[in-house]
Amino acid sequence: MATAAVEIPPSNHGIPGSHMLVHANFPEVSPKPLESIDPQRVATAWVDAFNDLLHSQEDVTGKLFLEESYWRDLLCSTWDFHTFRGRSKISSVLKTGDKPCRLRELKIDSNSDVKKPTLSPVDFNGSLKGVQAFLTVETDAGRGRGLVKLVPDIKDGGNWKAFILFTTLEELKGHEESVCTRRPTGVEHGAHPGRLNWQQRRDAEANCEAPFEPTVLIIGAGQGGLTVAARLKQLGVRALIIDRNDRVGDNWRNRYHQLVLHDSVWYDHMPYLNFPPNWPVFTPKDKLAEWFETYAKALELNVWTKTNLTASSWDDSKHQWTVTLEREIDGKVDNRTFHPRHIVQATGHSGEPYFPSHIKGLDDFKGDRLVHSSKFTGPQPNAKGKKAVIVGSCNSAHDIAQDYHAHGYDVTMVQRSSTLVVTCDSLIDVDMKGVYSEDGPPVEDADILNLSTPNPVLARYKTDSTLAINRLDAPLLLSLQRAGFALDNGPSSAGIFMKYLHRGGGYYIDVGCSSLIASGQIKIKQGVEISRVNPHSISFSDNSELEADEIVFATGFQNMKETARVVFGNQVAGKIKGLEVGLMGYGDE
Numbered sequence: 335m336a337t338a339a340v341e342i343p344p345s346n347h348g349i350p351g352s353h354m355l356v357h358a359n360f361p362e363v364s365p366k367p368l369e370s371i372d373p374q375r376v377a378t379a380w381v382d383a384f385n386d387l388l389h390s391q392e393d394v395t396g397k398l399f400l401e402e403s404y405w406r407d408l409l410c411s412t413w414d415f416h417t418f419r420g421r422s423k424i425s426s427v428l429k430t431g432d433k434p435c436r437l438r439e440l441k442i443d444s445n446s447d448v449k450k451p452t453l454s455p456v457d458f459n460g461s462l463k464g465v466q467a468f469l470t471v472e473t474d475a476g477r478g479r480g481l482v483k484l485v486p487d488i489k490d491g492g493n494w495k496a497f498i499l500f501t502t503l504e505e506l507k508g509h510e511e512s513v514c515t516r517r518p519t520g521v522e523h524g525a526h527p528g529r530l531n532w533q534q535r536r537d538a539e540a541n542c543e544a545p546f547e548p549t550v551l552i553i554g555a556g557q558g559g560l561t562v563a564a565r566l567k568q569l570g571v572r573a574l575i576i577d578r579n580d581r582v583g584d585n586w587r588n589r590y591h592q593l594v595l596h597d598s599v600w601y602d603h604m605p606y607l608n609f610p611p612n613w614p615v616f617t618p619k620d621k622l623a624e625w626f627e628t629y630a631k632a633l634e635l636n637v638w639t640k641t642n643l644t645a646s647s648w649d650d651s652k653h654q655w656t657v658t659l660e661r662e663i664d665g666k667v668d669n670r671t672f673h674p675r676h677i678v679q680a681t682g683h684s685g686e687p688y689f690p691s692h693i694k695g696l697d698d699f700k701g702d703r704l705v706h707s708s709k710f711t712g713p714q715p716n717a718k719g720k721k722a723v724i725v726g727s728c729n730s731a732h733d734i735a736q737d738y739h740a741h742g743y744d745v746t747m748v749q750r751s752s753t754l755v756v757t758c759d760s761l762i763d764v765d766m767k768g769v770y771s772e773d774g775p776p777v778e779d780a781d782i783l784n785l786s787t788p789n790p791v792l793a794r795y796k797t798d799s800t801l802a803i804n805r806l807d808a809p810l811l812l813s814l815q816r817a818g819f820a821l822d823n824g825p826s827s828a829g830i831f832m833k834y835l836h837r838g839g840g841y842y843i844d845v846g847c848s849s850l851i852a853s854g855q856i857k858i859k860q861g862v863e864i865s866r867v868n869p870h871s872i873s874f875s876d877n878s879e880l881e882a883d884e885i886v887f888a889t890g891f892q893n894m895k896e897t898a899r900v901v902f903g904n905q906v907a908g909k910i911k912g913l914e915v916g917l918m919g920y921g922d923e
Contacts, residue, residue, distance in 0.1 A: 358402065364485070376449035408503065411427055451467040458799050485495055563636070564604070578641065586623045589619055646658075646901075679898055687706040732844075754818035814848055
């Protein structure tokens with residue numbers, strides 16, 4: 335029997351300063367079947383014509399790009415990320431008057447079956463097909479990769495034109511990474527009196543002994559900080575990572591007891607050292623923490639734990655920072671001063687925990703625990719029958735509620751607005767399959783496929799994929815609605831990924847908690863705000879009251895910019911762009 339349709343509204347609620355994305359329009363579908371075309375010949379002809387355009391005085395952009403087309407460029411045309419939307423805008427970038435475009439040449443990349451030109455779907459449903467070709471890119475400064483999606487222009491006799499062009503810079507000429515044929519020898523043969531062995535040299539570099547001076551200071555030893563340091567290492571750029579935790583990986587190790595990544599292993603690989611083939615699909619937090627420690631050691635990254643940045647200032651004349659670091663070593667405090675040219679804030683996508691301290695009565699609570707989810711370590715033993723209230727209804731809230739339930743608590747989740755819910759299996763089967771999956775391409779090629787789609791096109795694509803996911807998840811979603819749990823489909827009904835881009839949260843990837851809510855084993859208090867916290871209960875805006883022995887505020891995190899404000903002060907934080915959550919209109923939209 336067919337499952338009843340589930341009606342789920344969009345959620346266009348964003349964060350201050352963000353804006354709604356204008357979705358792309360897909361090109362008209364060709365009335366002629368395309369299965370007989372030669373993708374290699376179509377792609378080669380377009381690339382040849384594009385290269386001619388780069389070196390020609392004549393502007394023939396109209397012959398190569400659709401009227402509504404997109405060029406997503408990461409550092410090839412400028413030293414920034416941009417999406418150029420529309421034929422006229424692309425023309426203005428390619429033809430910049432007397433100054434030549436930085437692009438020098440595109441080539442077809444056919445060195446694997448995945449990369450060679452092929453006829454493939456352009457939209458989610460497969461009704462619009464086109465030629466997809468991987469590219470190699472050369473600019474005046476370096477080399478990179480790219481991808482182009484060509485479709486016949488129905489308004490121009492079916493001539494093949496680009497709907498999407500993607501280019502990304504991967505290396506600088508003269509500063510190529512020290513990998514493969516450029517890998518270090520590991521030894522200097524011959525007589526070298528007083529020569530230090532590898533361990534001695536490694537210890538000196540890790541401790542920043544003279545003459546070592548980090549060119550880049552990285553704040554945070556999570557996945558972001560480690561991967562940046564790994565890339566810089568291969569470029570010969572000296573970097574030092576600092577982290578206030580005791581060990582590398584503590585940013586995951588210290589989180590709540592049952593935390594497991596909701597992203598699959600194929601999506602989570604790190605540079606140079608992929609997870610092994612027996613790695614679980616979903617990584618437990620402590621296993622990931624151990625991997626981070628292994629990664630830092632294997633790639634010889636310089637990491638100082640138990641270290642804080644206590645002072646920083648920028649010298650415009652010298653183009654360098656002066657930073658003071660306070661490091662604890664064997665119970666003693668050591669202060670060091672460095673002069674890096676760059677600082678990378680790798681403190682996580684989220685900022686400081688958002689704790690609603692404005693709520694009345696927080697200090698009056700007499701129960702066992704009242705914390706933010708970031709401080710939740712796990713349920714207490716022998717607490718069966720105690721009442722736990724989780725304020726919030728996204729990933730952390732669900733995981734914590736499920737953990738409480740498993741330990742015998744009476745659990746209520748307070749859902750103030752609506753939540754996007756998608757099952758883990760449906761997300762993998764619909765949105766990840768064939769790209770980030772066991773049968774997908776190498777992760778480097780998967781990243782090109784993923785990154786090549788401009789956000790307006792992605793949003794349009796995701797409206798269709800979200801409908802497909804909802805059809806698969808319909809029984810669960812309907813049961814959640816019957817239980818009083820409010821659902822949404824994300825901004826303009828474009829699903830989970832666009833909601834993540836739009837506001838950095840607001841969703842739950844179901845790994846079991848939704849069925850507990852649907853069955854009433856975890857109760858829902860929906861659509862109300864907390865008016866005050868009492869010694870043993872919570873009062874709500876509808877004049878109701880809920881008993882509580884433990885309260886966890888799974889209320890998310892502040893903007894990453896607020897962390898910059900804490901670390902560097904108001905003056906520096908005020909100058910930084912790009913740390914906001916949401917679509918802020920900086921050019922890559």
